[in-house]
Amino acid sequence: QKEVEQDPGPLSVPEGAIVSLNCTYSNSAFQYFMWYRQYSRKGPELLMYTYSSGNKEDGRFTAQVDKSSKYISLFIRDSQPSDSATYLCAMSAIGTGGSYIPTFGRGTSLIVHP
Amino acid sequence: DAGVTQSPTHLIKTRGQQVTLRCSPKSGHDTVSWYQQALGQGPQFIFQYYEEEERQRGNFPDRFSGHQFPNYSSELNVNALLLGDSALYLCASSPRDIREKLFFGSGTQLSVL
Structure with a gap:
């Protein structure tokens, strides 16, 4: 079993839909949770960064963390064709060197069609 | 403010060769991490x-090695390339106080033939 599980999709939705992207994890030592967006042939871009359980909102994006269930979600409201990308969840626990090293899911491909 | 820059953007090598990839971190960041995708x-x-x-x-095996210079830039070296080393190599920088918050470059696409 991988430490971080993420459905690769693709997930196809119409413009304006609410999108829900999810990850589960097995390592209870994970403390920081992040979502990245990656366009084709580009590096990942940090969208959301959170530490605690609960919700964090930023514009059209809401990140949700449930540590008791080891489950995180990213919601995108009023989705746009420009949101079409791969969304990577990442989470980190402290490593042997004293830093928190993110472990990534494999990413979910999202397609928003006009 | 320049973000993370990587060079080259694309590279083609043959099995057994060696490669060096370069990364300049975002201004104000002192930490560089390398990822293979x-x-x-x-x-x-x-x-x-x-x-x-x-x-x-x-x-990762010892064939993968790196270096960080006093100006915080970094290199990734891979020796004795294998076909399986073909991937996008990403450099990410982060600030001293939040090292888990990664800012990525666009990557170097390495193809090993």
Whole structure:
């Protein structure tokens, strides 16, 4: 079993839909949770960064963390064709060197069609 | 303010050769991490550098080595290239106080033939 599980999709939705992207994890030592967006042939871009359980909102994006269930979600409201990308969840626990090293899911491909 | 820059953007090598990839971190960042991303997969952690030393290492063989310079820029070296080393190599920088908050460059696409 991988430490971080993420459905690769693709997930196809119409413009304006609410999108829900999810990850589960097995390592209870994970403390920081992040979502990245990656366009084709580009590096990942940090969208959301959170530490605690609960919700964090930023514009059209809401990140949700449930540590008791080891489950995180990213919601995108009023989705746009420009949101079409791969969304990577990442989470980190402290490593042997004293830093928190993110472990990534494999990413979910999202397609928003006009 | 320039973000993370990587060079070259693309590289083609043959098996057994050696390659060096370069990274300049975002201004104000002192930590550089390297990741390997195979097609259809998430990035896999290779190692992290700060204060010119390798601080943590992922599950990669010794053929993968690195260096950090006094200006915080970094190099990734891969020796004895294998076909399986073909991937997108990503450099990420982070600030001293939030090292888990990664800012990525656009990557170097390495093809090993």
